[in-house]
Amino acid sequence: MSEHPPGAGETVPGRRAGPAEFAVPAGLLVLGVVTVWQARGIASGASGAAIGPRVFPYAVGVLLLFCAVVAAIALVRQGGAVAEAGEDVDSQAGTDWPTVGRLAAAFLALVVLVEPLGWPIGAMLLFGGTAWALGARPITRPLVIGAVLGLATHLLFTRFLGLYLPAGPLEVVLGG
């Protein structure tokens, strides 16, 4: 290891607020506008209630807009915030988009395939794909572990916990 391991209490130096930092206030702003806009369309209901189903949404919408403005002002005034620390996070690193993209692809594969191929195979692909995206090599190892995990959780959930999971083509082997 070239550098000493980071220790507890390590602080990340506060950064100047880059344009990306404004993503959250912007998102809050959009959500706030949508919330208020949509609240107008909520039918107020027949009962003569003193306050109907619209009031709370309006309040939340206004709160979101308020936060968007204050958060943006705070960014301009005080600079960027310290990103959350973690045991497995290198807070100095830049965003690794290829890894995030592969991980998202593995998850999307599960969404698309879980019904036609069943949970055991879907889980194998999700686990294998994610571990591979995060750097496990060779790919056969995470796939084998993923298959074991998928089968074990399938049996645990369907046989012992009585929950439904699709078995896909493996239904012949695993039973309905």
Added chain:
Amino acid sequence: MTVVIAFVPKPAGWAALSAGIEEAQRRGEPVHVVNVSRGDQLVDPGYASPEELQELRSRLELSGLGFTLDHHVGEDTAAEAVVEAAHTVDASVIVIGIRHRSATGKFLFGSDAQRILLAAPCPVLAVKAAGDD
């Protein structure tokens, strides 16, 4: 020509170190010790700590041999790094420590020793820790 020692701070690794030093003295060659980690574990017991590294160095110095030490975190697996090193330093022999492993363990995780054996460009000397059979 150089003797390449694949080192891990475990009994089998220390056995490999002793055997490697002996082998190098017999051949009159320097040693190149490899101890790398992929750095993907929070805790990697195969990666030497500063204290273990100190111990390793003092043993090598005691042997009077010329030695180089490769201790870093990289992308390669331990097996790849050892074979790679064997190529770059033109190894005459690779010394590895092996231990007993169950069939399931081998199936799931494979064996670094096996990968080195299959990919090595030179003879491989495999030793066991004392008392492990």
Added chain:
Amino acid sequence: MGDLGALMDGFATALQPIYLLYALVGVTLGTAVGVLPGIGPAMTVALLLPLTYTLEPTAAFIMFAGIYYGAMYGGSTTSILLNTPGESASMISALEGNAMAKAGRGAAALATAALGSFVAGTLATAALSLLAPTIAELAVQLGPQDYVALMVLAFLTVSAMLGSSPVRGVAALALGLFIGLIGTDTLTAQQRYTFGISALADGIDVVVVAVGIFAVGETLYVASRMRRGPIPLVPIGGSWMTRQDWRRSWPAWLRGTAIGFPIGTIPAGGADVSTFLSYSAERRLSKHKKDFGHGAIEGVAGPEAANNAAAAGVLVPLLTLGLPTSATAAIIIAAFQSYGIRPGPLLFESEAALVWALIASLYIGNVLLLVLNLPLVGIWVRLLQIPRPYLYAGILTFAALGSYSIGASRIDLILLFLLGLMGWLMRRFGYPVAPAVVGLILGPIAEEQLRRTLQISQGDLTALVSTPFSVTVYVAIVGLLALGLWLQRREAASEAELARQLGTPGGPA
């Protein structure tokens, strides 16, 4: 009082072999998942919640109690063996515990942590069983306006305490409130924010939100900037606790309990604040001030005890008022709701058997943890050797499994991922995620109480401050916010002081 009898009945239930087994499974799973790096108590509880879906309520809550205490316990083992950032609740014990382990006193550090957690957990659970029924009896008289006041209190303190800045906390809370709005309004059956998607008519399941924000969000965050390189594991060595260690530990355990339990019961940031307070108290009172920073056993014993006492303290407002004061507590409320049970003052009457079995299982869980933890340290250590790719692939797989198994709906999976993206952005830009979960759970309850208040008063807003209790709460909010900010400043100051005194801990000596 009939409470003791009720507690005994609770023990009679919880000690049945099958329930003991559930407690054991819960404690073991909670500890194992809690030990894993990157997984805090809230994520542990959210990830394991699906396992209790099909159990009958008593079994589910006994297992859940085990998971809750186990998850709290798990983190401390990790932090003593490793000097890692993260999991702030046990960070202070990481400092002293890790220093002790490095000095070859790891076994004593683990022992004082485990015994301290046991002592504090048991005493605090006893305090809970004494206090909770009384508070519940008083709370029965509270009207809806009083609940509105309490929830405003919870909203404000949770978002002010659990983040780097109040505005970020409130923003996270607002996001949670918005997610809580999605679905059908309970009073008028109007759909809100469903955007014409029928799957949203029942709202987004709490498990999907919690697991999405915590587990998927954390996985994406780690994936985007993964740490490379192992952290040296400190071997567990040295003798067990010596007579001197005992003498220095037990007062620290008791002080930690006395600090942790009350802090846990008020919405002031839960475990984190209590560990820091306990640490600075130990430091001030110790006769061995020089040891601090180099492995003072009081510095492990006190904060560990405070941490676990706070975990029991959190259950007081949770069970008697239905008020969550941490993200973990919010998820526990969601678990109650999934059984159609609403935690609150009536819980001790309507679900007496269940509540007392739950409390009894907390005592049992503490004993099980003590018995399990010390001998099993070797196994927990092995869990730390799981390579990160496999660990996070596993977290993602279990997150997907938990969300999908609720209703076998692919829409839940898509929502899970979208919420994960939200959790990632929040982490990336320094927004705390815990207030979002609290807002999600508490928002709908607060709205209902607010509307009920105004319905009774026929729209007269002064009804909100019409009772002495509600006025007292609003006054207390002001006081608590001031106190909380002061505590936070103390915490920051003591952190800064520590950093200054110790240089950069974790670097090569």
